[in-house]
Amino acid sequence: MxxxxxxxxxxxxxxxxxxxxxxxxxxxxxxxxxxxxxxxxxxxxxxxxxxxxxxxxxxxxxxxxxxxxxxxxxTVQVSDLFRDPGYFRALREKVVPLLRTYPSLKIWIAGCSTGEEAYSMAILLREEGLLERSLIYATDINPNALRRAEAGIYDAAKVPDFTANHRRSGGRSSLSDYYSAAYDRIIFDKHLRKNIVFSDHSLATDSVFAEVQLVSCRNVMIYFDRELQSRALDLFYEALCRKGFLGIGLRESLRFSSHADSFAEFVREDRIYRKVDGE
Structure with missing residues (x-):
């Protein structure tokens, strides 16, 4: 039967x-x-x-x-500037001191959506004196989202939440230093945008394109099945330099993945991991 x-x-x-x-x-x-x-x-x-x-x-x-x-x-386009401020505070306090040891930095924001996380990272690096020697790759599969991200224009109604998140993330300056306002929109400073490369990239089909010190891919893999999660983690592991860092979303975990032994917990509560290199 x-x-x-x-x-x-x-x-x-x-x-x-x-x-x-x-x-x-x-x-x-x-x-x-x-x-x-x-x-x-x-x-x-x-x-x-x-x-x-x-x-x-x-x-x-x-x-x-x-x-x-x-x-x-x-494609998911739910984002916010300095979303989950504790994550950015942990980057600022725990990861940035180690990133300072590199003469130049490359950072990959995978699944950047409409760009809020890329600008958050750029602002954090500017405040820590690292932006001028950094290059941020911000990738997504949605061309419309990438166009909006590259424009750097957002609804002014979001500014109070953006500002509160920035402050809770340990921001060292006023968020208003980084954008100009006109009517009901804000636009981020071109000096932030010149260190960001927005580009089409699929975690499902594309390959690694650069060696980086940090990969930030948050709230993306929760929409993948186990096989695609494993493929994405393969890419991140391959892209990361020796002892590089990986940040994922608060609802995501590597604990039961095929890469549980490939990354060590670095800041557990904020889902920041460090690459474990083979002997």
């Missing part, structure tokens, strides 16, 4: 849809966590007025503009 439960129609439709995205548009969501994908696709179906994933797939294959809009649902 066969006890294997056959996949549901929804499961089959979802698998076919992400395969279509991969083969037609070369974006790989095949190893993203299924529960998260289902939620996002449900929201997308409502937006496009589709009654099924098959209907959405039909439109996707015939209307290129549909994919551009769908990408906004498939």
């Amino acid at each position: 066969n006890d294997v439960t056959p996949p549901s129609v929804d499961d089959v439709e979802l698998r076919l849809l992400v395969e279509a995205i991969y083969h037609v548009y070369h974006y790989d969501f095949r190893r993203y966590a299924r529960a998260s994908l289902r939620r996002r696709m449900s929201a997308a179906m409502a937006h496009f007025g589709c009654r099924s994933l098959s209907e959405l797939q039909g439109r996707l294959l015939r209307e290129a503009d549909v994919f551009t809009e769908l990408l906004e649902y498939l």
Whole structure:
């Protein structure tokens, strides 16, 4: 007797849809966590007025503009300046003293979304006197998010939260020193932006592009399945220099991953790890 439960129609439709995205548009969501994908696709179906994933797939294959809009649902764009201030305080107090020993610094913000974390890092490095000898690679798979990030323009209504986070992160100056305001928008100083390279990069399909001293990839891997998490961690391990640092999200952990022995806890409560080098 066969006890294997056959996949549901929804499961089959979802698998076919992400395969279509991969083969037609070369974006790989095949190893993203299924529960998260289902939620996002449900929201997308409502937006496009589709009654099924098959209907959405039909439109996707015939209307290129549909994919551009769908990408906004498939990529997470929830961010904030100095989000989780304790993380940046730990970087400032525990990691920066060691980063000072390098003549030049390269930092990778993986999954940078609309750029808030990249600017947070640039401000922190400026305050610690390290920005001029640093290069920040800020990468994402969403071209619209990258364009917004590179512009460095944000809603002025967010400034009170940005300012409070900056202060709690151990900020050494006024946040207003780093942006100018006009009407209901703020724009970050071009001197911050000149040390940031915004670029398209997929943790699912692309390779390592540089050796770095710090990788910050926060609240990204929670949307991956175990296999894709392992691939991302492979990339981070390969990219990091000897005894380099890795920061992940507060809801993420390496404890049960295939790379549990590749990184040692450095600041446990803020999810900062240090690369363990082989003999």
